[in-house]
Amino acid sequence: MYDYALGGSHNFAVDREMVEKVEAMMPGSSLIAHANRGFLGRAVRYCLDAGVRQFIDVGSGIPTVGSVHEVARRIAPDAHVVYIDVDPVAVAHGQAILRDDPYTAAIHGDVRRPAEILADPQVTRLIDFDRPVAVLLIAVLHFIPDEDDPAGLVRQFGARLAPGSFLVLSHGTTEDRPDDADTVGQLYKGTSTPLSLRPRAAIQALFGDFALIEPGLTWVSAWRPVPGQPDEPERREMVAGVGVRRAG
DSSP states (O other): OHHHHTTOSOOOHHHHHHHHHHHHHSTTTTHHHHHHHHHHHHHHHHHHHTTOOEEEEETOOSOOSSOHHHHHHTTOTTOEEEEEESOHHHHHHHHHHHTTOTTEEEEEOOTTOHHHHHHOHHHHHHOOTTSOOEEEEESOGGGSOGGGOHHHHHHHHHHTSOTTOEEEEEEEBSSSOHHHHHHHHHHHHTSSSOOOOBOHHHHHHTTTTSEEOTTOSEEGGGSSOOTTSOOOOOOOSEEEEEEEOOOO
16 A cells, blocks of 8 residues: 555555545545655664664565665665565565665564564574664554554564664654544554554653654654755644664
């Protein structure tokens, strides 16, 4: 669905049908994917400017159309990136796309099992946990219900990271457009990934011990816009932020 909304070619009829259903209910909703991908690019560049050269993208989908390694390569050709997704079809596509890139990998993994992800041989091959790492949880935790303890999952990832590491997170919210949230929530209810949209305070709490950098938790299109570039249309369905793990 994400790939289709971004104008990519790695998607299927069922993905296109679902995107078009959501778009019919909420005209302009496909632009959320573009705003979210814009945030990802700005956040990855921020982490690169801070010296990070290692990225773990959990719930990545298919790594296409402005994905982490594409952004990173423009600044650091040797940046290491691991993509993780629970969908074996997305992983197979990712492996095909990345097969000639020794600095990247796509693996099967579930965000609800951080220990398995962090111990995967491909992760330990590419990621040195004694150095800073950026963990990306982009538009994934709103698919994790409260009973699976999303804050606890973030803590498990964070506990493995060196000081100077970053958490990059975006999450759907209920606050500004509750009617739309209810509509989309009902649509996703019949899928294998029902939505758990949360208020801003609950999303900010997911950062735990990670200290939010300026400007804090913002609408996804408002996080550190690039001076001189056209402003993205403001999207009020999703918030985003970047947190840093401090020493001690």
